[in-house]
Amino acid sequence: MIKRKKTNIVKAGSVKIGSRYPIAIQSMTKVPTQDVARCVRQINQLVNAGCRLVRLAVPTGADTAAFAKIVRKVAVPLIADIHFSANRAIEAIEAGAAKIRLNPGNIKNKSDIYRIIDAAKMHKVALRIGVNEASIRDLKKPDIPAGKRVALMLSEMKKYVRLFEGKNFNQLVLSAKSSDTTRTIRINRLIAEKFNYPIHLGLTHAGLAKDAAIPSAVSIGTLLAEGIGDTIRISAAGSPLKEVEIAKKILVALGLHERSRPQLIVCPTCARAAGDVIKLARQVDKALTGIDKPLRIAVMGCIVNGPGEAADADLAVCAAKNKAYIYRNGRKIAIVPERKIIPELLKQLKMS
Numbered sequence: 001m002i003k004r005k006k007t008n009i010v011k012a013g014s015v016k017i018g019s020r021y022p023i024a025i026q027s028m029t030k031v032p033t034q035d036v037a038r039c040v041r042q043i044n045q046l047v048n049a050g051c052r053l054v055r056l057a058v059p060t061g062a063d064t065a066a067f068a069k070i071v072r073k074v075a076v077p078l079i080a081d082i083h084f085s086a087n088r089a090i091e092a093i094e095a096g097a098a099k100i101r102l103n104p105g106n107i108k109n110k111s112d113i114y115r116i117i118d119a120a121k122m123h124k125v126a127l128r129i130g131v132n133e134a135s136i137r138d139l140k141k142p143d144i145p146a147g148k149r150v151a152l153m154l155s156e157m158k159k160y161v162r163l164f165e166g167k168n169f170n171q172l173v174l175s176a177k178s179s180d181t182t183r184t185i186r187i188n189r190l191i192a193e194k195f196n197y198p199i200h201l202g203l204t205h206a207g208l209a210k211d212a213a214i215p216s217a218v219s220i221g222t223l224l225a226e227g228i229g230d231t232i233r234i235s236a237a238g239s240p241l242k243e244v245e246i247a248k249k250i251l252v253a254l255g256l257h258e259r260s261r262p263q264l265i266v267c268p269t270c271a272r273a274a275g276d277v278i279k280l281a282r283q284v285d286k287a288l289t290g291i292d293k294p295l296r297i298a299v300m301g302c303i304v305n306g307p308g309e310a311a312d313a314d315l316a317v318c319a320a321k322n323k324a325y326i327y328r329n330g331r332k333i334a335i336v337p338e339r340k341i342i343p344e345l346l347k348q349l350k351m352s
């Protein structure tokens with residue numbers, strides 16, 4: 001059981017963020033914000049997939065105008081990504097944003113930051129303040145050694161937090177991002193040690209979904225396992241639904257998210273495997289489509305080690321020559337010929 005690091009609670013619309021509340025999966029729309037219909041469609045798809053906070057980019061006044069329409073058409077809290085503009089932040093706050101994402105380092109005048117704080121206070125909107133490694137490098141010198149960047153990110157974060165606390169604003173979520181896995185872990189550990197604000201975790205520019213999954217799981221998963229992190233986003237190039245899918249898998253793997261569908265366990269196979277285990281696993285995977293029970297289903301290649309290794313599965317199929325042994329919670333319940341494996345499994349699933 002992972003013990004979450006105690007944090008303050010921040011409200012982003014209907015979603016409460018912090019250690020007393022479930023870790024919220026966040027994603028971002030990837031269609032133009034001014035295309036209201038497509039944005040609403042994508043947001044609804046994300047929500048159905050398990051996303052609880054959705055961020056939209058609002059680079060222009062026309063985008064914040066579209067954002068105002070989108071807010072009225074969806075139920076999920078929306079976050080406005082305001083880039084460099086205090087005006088965009090204030091427009092988005094007035095338009096109904098639940099949270100604003102800003103990098104104070106990108107806003108030149110303190111007075112602009114104070115205007116954002118005043119508007120956020122008035123409308124009870126949360127602010128996520130971010131530092132990312134790329135902007136640190138831009139701010140200083142591009143060749144700053146990697147080892148010093150984490151310390152620099154932390155000192156920037158301290159400076160920003162002081163700025164907001166100086167104005168008695170505490171509805172803050174902190175985030176520090178890098179495209180480097182180990183630096184993401186290091187900076188977030190330091191932030192968690194230093195502050196009690198909720199932390200948003202992510203690895204920037206993680207790559208195509210197929211490449212983003214492992215570095216994201218390593219960095220975000222390591223931090224979550226230490227109890228650090230209250231919202232997460234997988235920054236993968238491609239469909240945002242893939243981001244949510246990866247995020248959910250990370251949370252499920254750590255026991256931080258309830259599974260709503262079966263989990264398929266397959267043995268790696270070895271010389272003992274009786275028959276084509278991969279083909280059987282694919283057939284079982286297909287048979288599980290549409291089943292919304294949080295069961296563990298195992299496909300094992302032999303009856304030598306298979307039953308023991310799958311003893312904690314709700315149902316296990318252990319391959320033997322031209323047949324399979326079916327186990328329920330470690331107990332053998334049937335021996336079926338190859339052609340009856342899937343029908344028998346479906347029958348057992350219905351009874352589960």
Ligand code: SF4
Binds near residue numbers: 303
């Ligand atoms: S379950 Fe059997 S076939 Fe699969 S890896 Fe273990 S020993 Fe090999």
